[in-house]
Amino acid sequence: MKIVKAEAFNIHFISNMVRDGEGHSHPGKPHDALWPMFVITCDDGTEGYAIGGRMEVDILNSVVAPAIIGEDPLMREKIWQRMRTWQRLHPAFTDRTLNALDLALWDIAGKTAGQPVYKLLGGYRHEVPAYGSIMVGDNIPGGLDTPQAYADYALKLVERGYKAIKLHTWMPPLIPKADPVLDIQACRMVREAVGPDIALMLDPYHDYSRQEAYYLAKELEKLDFLWLEEPMDENSIASYQWLQAKTKLAICGPETAGGKVQNRAMWVTANAADIGRAGTETMGGITSVMKIVHLYEAYGMAVELHGGTIGNLHILGAMGIPGQYYERGMHHPLIDYEIPKPWFNSIYDPMDEEGMVPIPQTPGLGWDLNMEYILANRR
Numbered sequence: 001m002k003i004v005k006a007e008a009f010n011i012h013f014i015s016n017m018v019r020d021g022e023g024h025s026h027p028g029k030p031h032d033a034l035w036p037m038f039v040i041t042c043d044d045g046t047e048g049y050a051i052g053g054r055m056e057v058d059i060l061n062s063v064v065a066p067a068i069i070g071e072d073p074l075m076r077e078k079i080w081q082r083m084r085t086w087q088r089l090h091p092a093f094t095d096r097t098l099n100a101l102d103l104a105l106w107d108i109a110g111k112t113a114g115q116p117v118y119k120l121l122g123g124y125r126h127e128v129p130a131y132g133s134i135m136v137g138d139n140i141p142g143g144l145d146t147p148q149a150y151a152d153y154a155l156k157l158v159e160r161g162y163k164a165i166k167l168h169t170w171m172p173p174l175i176p177k178a179d180p181v182l183d184i185q186a187c188r189m190v191r192e193a194v195g196p197d198i199a200l201m202l203d204p205y206h207d208y209s210r211q212e213a214y215y216l217a218k219e220l221e222k223l224d225f226l227w228l229e230e231p232m233d234e235n236s237i238a239s240y241q242w243l244q245a246k247t248k249l250a251i252c253g254p255e256t257a258g259g260k261v262q263n264r265a266m267w268v269t270a271n272a273a274d275i276g277r278a279g280t281e282t283m284g285g286i287t288s289v290m291k292i293v294h295l296y297e298a299y300g301m302a303v304e305l306h307g308g309t310i311g312n313l314h315i316l317g318a319m320g321i322p323g324q325y326y327e328r329g330m331h332h333p334l335i336d337y338e339i340p341k342p343w344f345n346s347i348y349d350p351m352d353e354e355g356m357v358p359i360p361q362t363p364g365l366g367w368d369l370n371m372e373y374i375l376a377n378r379r
Helices: 057-068 076-089 095-113 145-162 179-196 210-222 237-244 260-269 286-298 310-318 372-374
Strands: 003-019 025-042 047-051 127-134 164-168 199-203 228-229 249-254 276-278 303-305 326-331 357-358
Touching: 003 276, 025 057, 025 095, 057 076, 057 095, 057 372, 076 095, 076 286, 095 210, 095 286, 095 310, 127 145, 127 199, 145 164, 145 179, 164 179, 179 199, 179 210, 210 228, 210 237, 237 249, 237 260, 237 276, 260 276, 260 286, 276 286, 286 303, 286 310, 303 310, 303 326
Parallel strands: 127 164, 127 326, 164 199, 199 228, 228 249, 276 303
Antiparallel strands: 003 025, 025 047, 127 357
């Protein structure tokens, strides 16, 4: 079995989401937009797909595709290790782009074996509880513009079936300066609205000072939150050691710090967080995150996965340690998450009334693609 073709391209669509200067997503006016896709084709006709994740289309076509033509697609570790080393001298070859390659290879592996990817990874459970991940705060009427708006929306998520909710609160540039007091106001009102039996987490501004992060942690202790996620610059492991030693609240991180499993090893041995954090899009794919999962397993630590991606969903299906939750969303009062994007026939993470998401059961990753739309809107 050999790879005979690899190609990345964009899919045109009309989006109602915009990104602010820091990269956070918010509802906005409809506009033309592009969504990336990567396809690997094998000599027996098997195709592997990766969609979205802010992959670099140019790098996939100019660097990755020529390097993998003729390779055995089932030799994923060999390909991943080779491409990882190429990132050093290709600054635009990000982990998000490596993730696209890795996902497509795992999709091929599952289709070749006739099994969903999570079973190839080992298989541990067939469904996973989800938490509703609320978008970053905004100044949109009817959106997430006040603490009360968060509380009202949290109640709707509970009605939908969620047993756990995570807040992302207000961040620059929509406000001049992040405000931990305002964050706690929202958290307090959400706790009062949903009651004591719903698990709550906070993912606030990522560049608070030590004292601001300490204030958040102590106040969240009083509100019985499950964890505080990435409240300070993740380049300062010492700051996280300091915070983790001063609070009973679980500190979750790092999320976006680069370095893959080697970086997480430094965090673990430094006792810088109580719960690990990793995700396929920012860590270079399933192959990379499974290494991180087993690292945390060796130290008896939980690791929560970052982002509602199909790769993360399969990893959660294979993890023998928690990952307690799948991050489902992002959610917003003005956005209906249950409506699939136009390149999908259906969403890959439907949730039942008890807040459980099944792991896809079709061979490969389980994308339910609308190929007619994709081919008609390819750019």
